[in-house]
Amino acid sequence: MIGSAGAILSVRRICKTFGPVRVLHDVDFDLNAGAVHALVGENGAGKTTLARIIAGTHRDDGGGMTLNGQSYRPAGRTDAQRRGVRMVMQELNLFPTLTVAENIFLEDLPRRFGVINYRLLHRRAEELMAAIGLRDLAVDEPVGNLTVGSRQMVEIAAGLSQDCRLLILDEPTASLTDRETCLLFDQIRRLRARGVAMLYISHRMQEIKQIADTVTVLRDGRIISTHAIDTLTVEEIVNRMVGREISHAPAARTAAKGRVALRVENLCAGPRVQNISFDLHKGEVLGLAGLIGAGRTETVRAIFGADRLTSGRIYLGETAKHVRIRSPRDAIAHGIALIPEDRKEQGLFLPLGVDRNIAVPNLSRLSCAGIISPAAERTLARRHIDTGAIKCAAPDQPAETLSGGNQQKVVIAKWLARDCDVLIFDEPTRGIDVGAKFEIYAMMADLAARGKALIVVSSDLRELMAICDRIAVLSDGCLAATFSRNAFSEQTINAAAFSRHTATFRTQGAAG
Ligand SMILES: Nc1ncnc2c1ncn2[C@@H]1O[C@H](COP(=O)(O)OP(=O)(O)OP(=O)(O)O)[C@@H](O)[C@H]1O
Numbered sequence: 001m002i003g004s005a006g007a008i009l010s011v012r013r014i015c016k017t018f019g020p021v022r023v024l025h026d027v028d029f030d031l032n033a034g035a036v037h038a039l040v041g042e043n044g045a046g047k048t049t050l051a052r053i054i055a056g057t058h059r060d061d062g063g064g065m066t067l068n069g070q071s072y073r074p075a076g077r078t079d080a081q082r083r084g085v086r087m088v089m090q091e092l093n094l095f096p097t098l099t100v101a102e103n104i105f106l107e108d109l110p111r112r113f114g115v116i117n118y119r120l121l122h123r124r125a126e127e128l129m130a131a132i133g134l135r136d137l138a139v140d141e142p143v144g145n146l147t148v149g150s151r152q153m154v155e156i157a158a159g160l161s162q163d164c165r166l167l168i169l170d171e172p173t174a175s176l177t178d179r180e181t182c183l184l185f186d187q188i189r190r191l192r193a194r195g196v197a198m199l200y201i202s203h204r205m206q207e208i209k210q211i212a213d214t215v216t217v218l219r220d221g222r223i224i225s226t227h228a229i230d231t232l233t234v235e236e237i238v239n240r241m242v243g244r245e246i247s248h249a250p251a252a253r254t255a256a257k258g259r260v261a262l263r264v265e266n267l268c269a270g271p272r273v274q275n276i277s278f279d280l281h282k283g284e285v286l287g288l289a290g291l292i293g294a295g296r297t298e299t300v301r302a303i304f305g306a307d308r309l310t311s312g313r314i315y316l317g318e319t320a321k322h323v324r325i326r327s328p329r330d331a332i333a334h335g336i337a338l339i340p341e342d343r344k345e346q347g348l349f350l351p352l353g354v355d356r357n358i359a360v361p362n363l364s365r366l367s368c369a370g371i372i373s374p375a376a377e378r379t380l381a382r383r384h385i386d387t388g389a390i391k392c393a394a395p396d397q398p399a400e401t402l403s404g405g406n407q408q409k410v411v412i413a414k415w416l417a418r419d420c421d422v423l424i425f426d427e428p429t430r431g432i433d434v435g436a437k438f439e440i441y442a443m444m445a446d447l448a449a450r451g452k453a454l455i456v457v458s459s460d461l462r463e464l465m466a467i468c469d470r471i472a473v474l475s476d477g478c479l480a481a482t483f484s485r486n487a488f489s490e491q492t493i494n495a496a497a498f499s500r501h502t503a504t505f506r507t508q509g510a511a512g
């Protein structure tokens with residue numbers, strides 16, 4: 001008989017291999033009812049793999065589990081759900097052509113005489129979205145039209161929509177801002193009070209300290225330790241994750257601002273980008289802050305030509321003549337790169353190898369008379385795999401089989417291999433582990449020191465305050481305020497972020 005008293009789920013000696021690579025080694029741990037159990041580890045440590053085995057979407061190849069004292073080996077996701085185990089996935093798994101409401105209640109669409117009862121469906125979806133703070137999202141909107149942050153909220157709502165005994169949340173807050181995270185934590189506390197056991201995977205250490213009762217550290221597929229959360233500091237948790245002591249200080253910004261690299265004037269594109277104007281200088285890191293739905297992603301997509309401008313002008317350098325950017329191809333030709341937040345849809349060719357993914361935007365440099373040089377491709381890939389610390393079994397490992405954080409590193413590497421003057425990063429550290437985050441900050445500081453101009457969109461305000469020279473705050477599609485480094489404060493930036501949203505939204509935010 002495996003399992004220990006009080007545990008709702010006991011995992012014993014679980015192993016998993018993918019091809020020749022062993023990802024989990026004899027993993028043991030327990031989850032208790034009414035407790036939030038954090039699982040932390042570096043990118044590629046095996047967290048998602050373990051979570052998927054529990055949620056029935058991967059099969060273990062050794063070991064055993066018990067759920068409520070009975071043997072448990074789910075045949076698939078539905079089987080796990082029948083036993084009360086659900087998972088909110090790290091990689092968004094929604095159907096882009098279905099609406100928000102349909103995605104949330106996919107497995108349990110309300111019907112009347114065999115026909116879907118849309119009125120009831122929409123009401124239930126609205127209630128659920130309001131509970132987690134997205135009151136202003138139309139539930140009949142196709143999910144494919146939403147930004148990653150909103151999609152993440154829909155995924156969470158779907159996870160919360162059904163009753164369960166054990167809920168796994170795999171990096172649920174990776175692109176949420178403080179306000180949405182607060183509301184999610186209210187829901188988690190409510191579930192905890194109802195006795196639900198939760199496995200909470202995150203790279204955001206402060207959040208783990210805030211919400212978890214227990215923390216387990218996984219390193220290279222092995223359990224390193226399990227502790228009550230109060231008995232470890234964040235530093236001690238991180239040191240256990242990486243197996244060595246790491247420096248936490250991001251490289252100090254020495255703002256040697258150069259000439260103007262990019263100027264946008266009265267940019268308008270759809271309802272979420274209204275009259276945005278700003279200058280970006282060579283050697284400068286400009287942050288874009290704001291709540292989910294404020295228009296951060298839409299603004300950078302408009303600059304990059306991914307969404308059509310309705311009006312406004314973009315100037316490169318200190319010239320009086322504006323440039324026309326009608327497509328990403330135009331933007332790239334003008335030396336502007338956008339490293340997108342949605343690696344699955346826009347950033348990566350999933351079935352292709354890491355090497356091919358890095359090579360694709362650089363084909364012109366790697367080919368001669370239209371023929372790609374395999375040697376040049378390999379050299380380029382090797383260099384970026386090393387400098388970007390991408391964890392892969394071989395350069396040609398398909399991108400879809402990398403861990404989430406390592407996929408993100410490939411997206412960044414593929415754009416850095418190309419030499420652009422203006423680099424726009426949309427949520428660059430989404431899903432990236434603590435150590436690798438500092439590597440990315442250092443890489444950005446280095447680009448700025450080399451005279452590149454950087455725009456960084458991030459839902460993590462503390463991250464922006466650490467790495468930016470200035471922070472522009474968007475609120476409901478408008479530029480609410482811009483702060484220079486000596487005026488950074490969480491309170492004033494958050495106040496600017498809320499400033500233009502509607503009154504209902506404001507009271508909700510204040511409550512959260
Ligand atoms: N289908 C697969 N085929 C081959 N290797 C895989 C597959 N799925 C995962 N892996 C490998 O298993 C290892 C663990 O991946 P996993 O996704 O569990 O990591 P993780 O701890 O969740 O990381 P992250 O923090 O980046 O999400 C990685 O090295 C990954 O490349």
Ligand SMILES: [Mg+2]
Nearest residue numbers: 047048090404
């Ligand atoms: Mg993962």
